[in-house]
Amino acid sequence: MDFFDRFRAALRIKTDWPAGALPGDAEAEAPLFRFQDFLAEQYPRFHKTAERWILGPYSLIYRWPGTDGGSGGEGGEKPVLILAHYDVVPVETDKWTCDPFGGETKDGFIYGRGALDMKSILISIMEGAETLCAEGFRPKRDIWFAFGGDEERTGLLGALKTARWFAERGTRFSWILDEGSAIIENYIPGLDKPAALFGIEEKGFLSLDLTAVQKPGHASRPPSVQAAAVLAGALYRLSKKPFPFRLVPTVEQFFTQLSRLMSGPRAFFMRHARVLGPLFLRALSAQPDMAALLHTTVAMTQLAGSAADNVMPSEVRAVINLRLLQPRTVEDAVGFIKKAVNDKRVEVKIHGTGTGPVPANPEHTRQGGPGWKEMAAALEAVYPGVPPLVFIMVATTDSRHYQNLTGGIFRFNPHRLDPGELGRMHGHDERISPDNLRRGLEFYTSLFRLL
Ligand SMILES: [Zn+2]
Numbered sequence: 001m002d003f004f005d006r007f008r009a010a011l012r013i014k015t016d017w018p019a020g021a022l023p024g025d026a027e028a029e030a031p032l033f034r035f036q037d038f039l040a041e042q043y044p045r046f047h048k049t050a051e052r053w054i055l056g057p058y059s060l061i062y063r064w065p066g067t068d069g070g071s072g073g074e075g076g077e078k079p080v081l082i083l084a085h086y087d088v089v090p091v092e093t094d095k096w097t098c099d100p101f102g103g104e105t106k107d108g109f110i111y112g113r114g115a116l117d118m119k120s121i122l123i124s125i126m127e128g129a130e131t132l133c134a135e136g137f138r139p140k141r142d143i144w145f146a147f148g149g150d151e152e153r154t155g156l157l158g159a160l161k162t163a164r165w166f167a168e169r170g171t172r173f174s175w176i177l178d179e180g181s182a183i184i185e186n187y188i189p190g191l192d193k194p195a196a197l198f199g200i201e202e203k204g205f206l207s208l209d210l211t212a213v214q215k216p217g218h219a220s221r222p223p224s225v226q227a228a229a230v231l232a233g234a235l236y237r238l239s240k241k242p243f244p245f246r247l248v249p250t251v252e253q254f255f256t257q258l259s260r261l262m263s264g265p266r267a268f269f270m271r272h273a274r275v276l277g278p279l280f281l282r283a284l285s286a287q288p289d290m291a292a293l294l295h296t297t298v299a300m301t302q303l304a305g306s307a308a309d310n311v312m313p314s315e316v317r318a319v320i321n322l323r324l325l326q327p328r329t330v331e332d333a334v335g336f337i338k339k340a341v342n343d344k345r346v347e348v349k350i351h352g353t354g355t356g357p358v359p360a361n362p363e364h365t366r367q368g369g370p371g372w373k374e375m376a377a378a379l380e381a382v383y384p385g386v387p388p389l390v391f392i393m394v395a396t397t398d399s400r401h402y403q404n405l406t407g408g409i410f411r412f413n414p415h416r417l418d419p420g421e422l423g424r425m426h427g428h429d430e431r432i433s434p435d436n437l438r439r440g441l442e443f444y445t446s447l448f449r450l451l
Pocket residue numbers: 085117118151179
């Protein structure tokens with residue numbers, strides 16, 4: 001088997017989570033254990049060199065020992081932590097043109113759930129480490145890997161547990177690398193060359209239930225005021241009251257860096273975003289990709305009423321999903337929504353677990369902070385001339401559970417992706433080109449050589 005075969009084999013292990021299964025369900029957890037075993041079988045040299053801890057199906061940890069005894073003691077560099085996850089989001093099989101768990105190759109791409117998010121990365125990390133171990137290479141400092149099995153379901157069983165394990169041992173990291181933004185092409189209007197987005201800050205995540213109740217009954221005798229209309233009114237008012245636009249330092253720095261890659265009036269506007277103020281931000285926010293960088297977003301994701309067409313529901317419910325821009329906290333986001341809904345008949349409650357934003361460490365925003373030199377050098381080795389830009393991650397990653405263990409987190413995928421390919425992530429027909437996969441492997445191999 002070669003690298004590509006191993007990647008395809010990894011895609012065939014069905015590590016999605018069956019609907020309705022609960023943690024502890026042996027059948028649901030078996031593929032996660034199978035994936036852990038698969039790594040041990042396929043990467044024997046690395047497994048001989050590294051120490052491994054398995055904290056259950058959702059958490060797999062390795063320590064690749066450095067030559068300087070690099071556990072962060074006197075004289076040694078603090079370790080680096082590389083994160084990944086081996087679970088994948090579920091699929092709608094009938095919307096795929098091939099088997100989502102078949103690892104098929106067609107039209108010059110390898111297809112499968114996890115092809116981008118993120119078995120591509122995890123297998124590249126392992127492959128790079130295996131190759132270097134085979135060469136007899138040893139990193140100077142300790143490199144830790146922590147792989148999670150429930151990232152797509154909040155990471156509370158995997159990443160959170162692993163982070164606590166590190167905290168108890170007193171292991172801290174100079175910096176952390178997790179999945180994140182990619183090398184983008186044709187993504188930002190006015191930017192006609194590729195750029196690498198290093199996410200150094202992350203937005204928060206919060207879902208809310210909005211519920212309106214009424215007396216259930218026969219649809220032939222509806223009440224004069226119906227719960228659905230009350231809820232619809234609330235949702236309409238929400239849509240008219242977006243969270244205020246705000247230029248956070250990371251985004252301002254991103255715009256400044258972007259302006260250097262652009263020309264003409266666009267470059268001028270980007271460079272002077274702060275001076276141009278709210279009106280400019282509002283104009284920019286007409287593009288959803290830009291709006292996501294400039295305020296707390298509200299996505300209306302679920303609506304539910306009665307189960308039958310002739311039955312009045314006892315309650316109607318909407319779920320909205322917010323991505324919080326700092327300094328917005330979970331609590332004040334709930335307050336903002338309640339005020340915007342402005343109707344006591346609509347109950348607003350937190351759905352699941354909300355998490356606040358993870359701001360960038362000021363030390364880390366300077367492009368000389370921990371890890372920048374190595375990350376930039378590995379990027380240059382694989383993608384010569386592609387500049388790294390600071391970015392804000394608008395989705396959540398496992399890395400948020402590790403924020404107290406380090407001074408800097410990079411969220412980055414070393415793959416070159418246009419919006420069409422990015423749209424397949426969590427969508428249908430997720431795929432990766434062998435060229436992208438190979439470059440990802442080169443990136444991690446180059447990076448490990450520098451650590
Ligand atoms: Zn992911």
